[in-house]
Amino acid sequence: MRTNRLAAAAVLATALAAAGCGASEPTQPAPAAQPQSSAPAAPAAPVKLTYWTWAPNMDKIVKVWNDKNPDIQVTVSKQAGGDDAAAKFLTAAKAGNPPQLVQAEYQHLPSFVAADAVADLSAQAAPVKGEFSEGLWRLVTLGTEGVYGVPQDSGPMMLYYRKDLFEKYGIEVPKTWDDYAAAARKVREQDKNVFLGTFSSKDPGSFAGLSQQAGGQWWSIAGEAWKVAINDQATTKVADYWGKLVDEGAIDDMPYFTPEWNKALNDGKLLTWPSAVWAPGVLEANAPKAKGKWAAAPLPQWSAGENASGFWGGSAVAVSAKATPDEKAGAAAFISWLNTDPEAVQLLVKEAFIYPASTKGTQSLTTPPAYFDTQADFWQQAAQAAATARGFTFGPNVNAAYTAYKDAFDKALANKSSFTGALKTMQDATVADMQKSGFTVAQ
Amino acid sequence: MKRIGLVPTTILVLGALYCLFPVSWVVVAATKTPGELFSTATFSFGSGLFSNLADLFAYRDGVFWLWMVNTLLYAGGGALLSTLVSAAAGFALAKYRFPGRNAIFNVLIGGILVPGVVLAMPQYLLFSKIGLADTYWSVLLPQILHPYSIYLARVYSQAAIPDSLLEAGRLDGASEWLLLRRVALPMMVPGLVTIFLFQFVAIWNNFLLPFIMLGDDGKFPLTVGLYTMLAAGANQPSLYNLIITGTLVALVPLIALFLTMQRYWRTDLSSGAVKS
Structure with missing residues (x-):
């Protein structure tokens, strides 16, 4: 039954969209008790929505909405971010008491869809589609006809470097990864206490972004089955590259954020x-x-003249499948406002410190962040990275894959064994987990 | 005598250092500004204690105080209720003979072996079913029944309350309720204080149960609240200085509680020493 919920959801969504063609009614049939005349955007009774998020200062931004919309009142409940939030939301959804609104990192959205935990908003969110780039919109549709959230922020990758120390050690900004490796060795020759960079075995998101840049496609849907290719050629190249640098001691192996x-x-x-x-x-x-x-x-490239980047992080706001039609309509109106309205997006940038997903929002950024006040073209650089960033389809068990990454690469670092082997372990663990959960996986 | 005393003293001093080292780190680190935290020597005091405190109390309009009040409610209320239940249950198991007494006691012993962590998830699903998830009760109720406390209460009342005293009370016509209230409970006070403190600290430090049960950040205890500041998402910096300062402030009520309850502890220890 769970062979391919995504595909099933897509078919269902298409059918519903065709049936409700032109009408602005919510796609879910309203319960009989609901008055037929109540328009989705302005429900009769005030709608109360709970919003699980970890973005800082979201209470302040939501207050602006609440003041303007007495009929749709949103309460922010600040949660621990990232993987914890996803696990907690899935549990709450299974137990039958999820919040109506939830912040979802792009890599977790497929697992929400597979668990039938989030609503398809294709009818309500259609008007805002044009506000986002194709690549970002794909992350909330998962390549189906459904729309499972509205993008909030994104994380195109760049190379951050110490200008002053690059000058001190006589290094040029690396254009390719080969340049980067050469620079790493050059630094080590001059100072044994300094590293050009480090490989983190605790941050699968970073590794996923670098693999995206190289052209990796970890998951894809092939007909009725999932295809898992975490150790594809592109990703193997990335793993090999970092493995060699760590092995010869050219870069460090301490994890980020410690x-x-x-x-x-x-x-x-x-x-x-x-x-x-x-x-x-x-x-x-x-x-x-x-x-x-x-x-x-820009991120160093795999071959000179190329121009690609990847994504690390970023999230959308999704609506619970358990929400009533009125709540769904109100929630869709709220998240459309939050992520596309110029005032709201300005607040997101200023108060929540995010890089907005909305195209207009990114264009409105002019003053570089205070920490980078010497680099006037910071946001142009960012926009260029965003435009060239390759994403990929995330599978329904990113949590398992990411845990496998941490275990396998930790072990590879500890045993000084090959990164390709670790990648194979990650691939096998991910496939095994999907099969255990009942997904059909094409070999 | 001196030579014998040296080894245990050394071991104890080492143990104390081992326990106090992280605490002293928290005290020192709480005085550092974010800029100093990772750039100055580990055990040199910083200059930011008051700005850290001000920032912590201003964080999200003072939500830290709300978490503190919640924690006091969970730990204080939970420990009090748990102590009363344990006292009654322990007394009954120690002093009454009734069918199934040993069976109940054995189940309780088994209960001690089941870690609370294992139960958190099923409890969440059960509370969801009866509509109590994400309420104060969902954190209070599961912590009231605590097998180990009942076990302690049973052992203590068995040793501290002579059967002859209860017999004398019955001969004078006292009801069982009166016996429990006027005879048994006063004699059990030192043991009950121990149970109260155990439970208070356990609930104060409990993370997983409230983390799973609660969705509303207005009902969070300190542990879960501070965690939301630590795991702020991959693209947000952790608020290290606020978390460390928050941890330090969260220690204060515990220390105060132990200092005020200390004389009961002493009574407890000495009463154990006199008994044979």
């Missing part, structure tokens, strides 16, 4: 960080002393 890493950034012991557009906030908080010394450049 006190040790913070200290290295502060002390100038780490010169680069291939990271996403949200890096300035992290650097500002964790390495405040180096303000103005970092700069952003």
Whole structure:
């Protein structure tokens, strides 16, 4: 039965969209008790919605909406972010008491869809489709006819580097990954305490972004079955590359976001960080002393003349499948406003420190982040990275794949074994987990 | 005597250092501004304690105080109810003979072996069914029945309350309820204080149960609230200095509780020493 819920959902959505062609009624049939005349955008009784999110200061942004829309009142409940939030939402959905609105990282959305936990908003969210790039919109449709959320933020990747220390060690900004490797060796020759970069075995999101850049496609839907190709050629190339650098000691192997890493950034012991557009906030908080010394450049390429990037992070706002039609309509109106209205997007940038998904929102960014105030073209760089970033389809068990990544690469670092082997372990664990959950996986 | 005392003393001092080292780190780290946290020597004091405190109390309009009140409610209310239930159950198991007494006691012993972590998920599903998930009760109720506390209460009342005293009370015409209230409970106080403190600390530190049960951030206890500040999502910096300062402030009520309850502990220890 669970062979391919995504495909089934897509077929269902198409049928419903065809049936309700031109009408603005919600796709779900309203219960008999609901008055037929109530328009979806303005329900008779005030709708109360709970919104699980981890974006900072979201309460302030929601207050602006609540003041203007007495009929649709949203309450923010701030949760722990990332994987925890996804697991908690899935559990709540299974137990039958999920919030109506939930922030969902793009990689977790497919697991929500597979569990029938989020509503298809193809009818309500259609008007805002044009506000987002094709690539981002694909992340909320999962390549189907359905729409399972409205994009909020995105994380195109760039290479962040210490300008001042690059000058000190006589390094050019690397254009290709080969340049990057050469620079890494050059740094080590001059100073044994300094590394050009580090490979983090704790951040599968970063590795996924680098694999996207190389052209990896970890999951795809082939007819009735899922295809898993985590150890495809492109990703193997990425894993090999970093494995070799770690093995010869050209780069460090400490994980990101640890006190040790913070200290290295502060002390100038780490010169680069291939990271996403949200890096300035992290650097500002964790390495405040180096303000103005970092700069952003395009990610190094696999061959000269290419121009590609990947995504690390980013999220959408989804609506629970358990929400009533009135709640769904109100929720769709709210998330459309939140992520496309110029005032709301401005607030998201200013208060929640996100890089907005809305195309107009990214264009409205002019003043570089305070930490990068010496780089006037920061947002142009970001826009270019966003335009060239390759995404990929995420599968329904990203959690399992990411856990396997951490285990396998941790072990590879500890045993000094090959990264290709770790990648194979990750692939096998992901396939096994999908089969155990009842998905058909094409070999 | 001196030579014998040296080894245990050394071991105890090492143990104390081992326990106090992380705490002292928290105390020192709480004084550092975000800029100093990762750039100054680990055990040199910073200059930001007051700005950290001000930032912490201003965070999301003072939600930290709400979490503190919630934690006091969960830990205080939960521990009090748990102590009363344990006292009554332990007393009954120790002093009354009734069919099934040993069976109940054995089940309780088995219950001690089941870690609470394992039960959190099923409890969440059950509470969801009866519509109590995401309420104060969902965190309070599961922590009231605590097998180990009942076990302690049974052992304590068995040793501390002479059967002859209860017999004398019955001969004088006291009801069983009066015996429990006026004879048994006062004699069990030192044991009950121990149970109360155990439970209070356990609930104060409990993370998983409230994390699973609660969705509304206005009902979070400190543990879960501070965690939302730590796991702020991949693209948001963790609020390290606020979390560390919050941890330090969260220690204060616990320390205060132990200092005020100390004389009961002493009574407890000495009463154990005198008994043979």
